Amino acid sequence: MDTTPPFASLDACPPGSDADFALSGRLELSTVSALWQETRQRIAGPTRIDASKVSACDGAGAALLFDLHRQGARIAGLRPEFQRLLDSLEPDKPFAPGKLAHRKPLLIRAGQFLHDWLLELRQQITFTGAIAADLADLVRHPRNLRWQDFLRQCELTGANALPIISLIAFLIGVILAFQSALPLRQFGAEIFVANLLGLSLVREMGPLITAILLAGRTGAAFAAEIGTMKVNEEVNALTTFGFDPVRFLVLPRLLAGLLMAPLLTACAEIVGLVAGALVLEGFGIPFNTFFHQVASSTNLADFVGGMVKAAVFGLEIAAIGCLRGLATGAGASAVGSSTTRAVVQTLVILVVTDGLFAMLYYYLKI
Amino acid sequence: MIAPTIRVENLRCGYGKRVLLDDINFSIEAGEVVTILGGSGCGKSTLLKHLIGLYKPMSGRIEIGGDDFVGASGALRERILRRFGVMYQSGALFGSMTVLENVRLPLESFSDLDEKSIDLVARLKLRQVGLEDFAAFLPSELSGGMQKRAAIARAMVLDPAILFLDEPSAGLDPVTSAGLDALIRRLAEIQGMTIVVVTHELASIAAIADRAIMLDRDAQGIIAVGTPAELAEHTDPRVRRFFLREPENHLTGS
Incomplete structure (x- = not known):
């Protein structure tokens, strides 16, 4: 058994001997660090090194010997096994110049950015076209849809999201009612909280809150799931079997989003109103009065307008999630960036769409 | 040892x-x-x-x-x-780092070598597995076999x-x-x-x-x-x- 203490040293040889320096001890990852710096300071140019007292040498030790050799030192007396290790590293072969990622000029980067942006725009247009074509085809051949998959997606997107959406809607209802009841109370007008709550939940808050929750919950899940399938070449497998990934993966999710978003929105509106009614009960306004007030101030057009908006939101959330999933690059980090982009893009699109709907309903006088 | x-x-x-x-x-x-x-x-x-x-x-x-x-x-x-040094079946290289960074990572954390030495040790491991020229590549840019070799280089970088x-x-x-x-x-x-x-x-x-x-x-x-x-x-x-x-x-x- 080798009992050499774990150290390594570099000593100058007496003048007149065969070597300038003598290396001794164990050249190992745990010992070479200090020695390496010492050799850098003391050894420069062609020197002769006696390495016969080296008792152990691992990969890091061999790297040190390699470094010395490269600087012109002649190493003699290495044990044969260490010599073989050093030889296996091919010390005479120079390192290939590393391909360094250098920063490109501004103009080229700007061009690259524009190019990428146009490419993505094209991708989005193609995707929208593919969806439209497949939807049109679905109307003619409803059997082409994978109904089992569609129902499963409905469960995942709709039923499973109900608890969180109800919870948030309840909170929103309570907060809206409470915050508006306090100032209105000064005028003895608490009853109008019902008008405020009814209109704002049905027209605006219900669809938007539901959509934001769905974007974080479902849109992200679509992007991550399809993105992982892309990374694992499952999407390629579908393509080679002759399945259209859009029809196979996207359509069931798209329809589930389209259908579930309005349903969830309706639930959110009911829960929010009930929460508001509970708050107003505390202010001395009975349930009946509250719901009568809501019914008289909110009409069917408000409700249908909200539902249409919710359906469009659902479609957008599912479509962007799926598109980002299908556009995923390679590797685990690509899935992460797809998911992030899906959520961010969806939120931006939601706000823009909501603005467009506000204008549309204004001109349509809904 | x-x-x-x-x-x-x-x-x-x-x-x-x-x-x-x-x-x-x-x-x-x-x-x-x-x-x-x-x-x-x-x-x-x-x-x-x-x-x-x-x-x-x-x-x-x-x-x-x-x-x-x-x-x-x-x-x-x-x-x-x-x-231990472990090479996993799929390579398990970190996708967000280049091949060289993957190999350098254990050295940076678990050795007291300086930057230059770490770089040399890591490059020599890559040379041992024949991937010297691919140091700056991302794992996703390598073939399956190359990924495995890079993973072996990473597994043995601390001389386990x-x-x-x-x-x-x-x-x-x-x-x-x-x-x-x-x-x-x-x-x-x-x-x-x-x-x-x-x-x-x-x-x-x-x-x-x-x-x-x-x-x-x-x-x-x-x-x-x-x-x-x-x-x-x-x-x-x-x-x-x-x-x-x-x-x-x-x-x-x-």
């Missing part, structure tokens, strides 16, 4: 309540190259994952260099883990006493695979690493192994231990079938 030996006693392992391997006993000496082999689904990778501490066994004992690994915690467990390799040659062309076998032998012979290789490549087993441990799914355990030559001459029909590449009567059990 004296390479620790591995000793496994009465090991029983599996997932949940399902026992995959039972009554496993073997020991591996310092500097040995041992292959764990067997057909698909026999528990090769499971055994490996227990040896490297990813899973706790149902019962039994795993000793690494005389230290009980199963019961180890805290500093002792850290110390034992530091003796024990190197675990999960299916190193699966999916590689024969030339690359032979090159890898030569590398494994060299690491064992020159650096005295103890190497445990999970594989079912017959050519690799003959080329690299001092000893082979053969597992069987139905037996839920070890059915043969010996040098590759001994196993090739083994009388057990299950071992013979494996080495003669004879299919079983049903497709699923090949």
